[in-house]
Amino acid sequence: MSIDGSVSRGGADTAAAGRAAIGRRTTAMWLVVAAGVIEVGINLKVLSEAFIPPLVVFSVLLAITTALTVFRHRAWTDLVAGIALGLTTASNAPFIAGGLIKPVATNHEAYGIVALGVGIVGAVAGIAAFVEGRRQAPQVPAFRAPLGELLAILVTGVLIGAFYIATMAYAEVQSSPGAGVANGLRAAPTQAPIELTAEAGTFTQHDLSLKAGGGTVYVVNKDNAEHTFDIDLKGKHYSYPVPANSTVAVVLNFDAGTHTYFCAIAGHRSNGMEGKVTAS
């Protein structure tokens, strides 16, 4: 019944029994597998929205190391899986950090935060499982069955719950786009709307102009990935999520001057998702 009972006997193991026990499953090992499956799932979700070659490489690496841990379990497979999870997490960290510092309520940030937590837990568990496998005994008392199994189940449950809540929160934000703060506009704009198109991961216009006062910008997203329209006006920040394949009307009070707009999703601004709108 116990999945790591065999290594709990500790010093009683003979060398022969020890070698035989390397193939047995420990709680830390199951955490590695849970982390690997969740990370691959998140990667596939992100890849369905935008094709990111390094993410494909990491997904394949994680799928292989997770499968090895389940079907060809050895101490070294735990170590390799733990390192793969650590590398994936480290490569994602710069993008996730941007979302943590300035969340724009997009699913990239929600998934990224969960991916970061799962990746760290998985990497630590992989190294713990490796040490356990080499020494033939649980090194962390909390990982000793049945307490360790209970903890693993609880952690997995919390991670699934966090992912569910993040997904629901994202759906709610998407159903009511146009987040921002009060802009002092008390009448519908009388000037014609202007258009800003997002296509192939970039904005196609970088210089917009309109009359000062109430104005409308139609942000047209032709991509199969979400973007945002972010702008600062009179010291206030406005952020509009623009879902994939959709058009969002941004209605604001544009004070006279030149204002910078950009997409707040990590990596997009430097890819040309930035421009200036001049109100005169």
Ligand SMILES: [Cu+2]
């Ligand atoms: Cu974008």
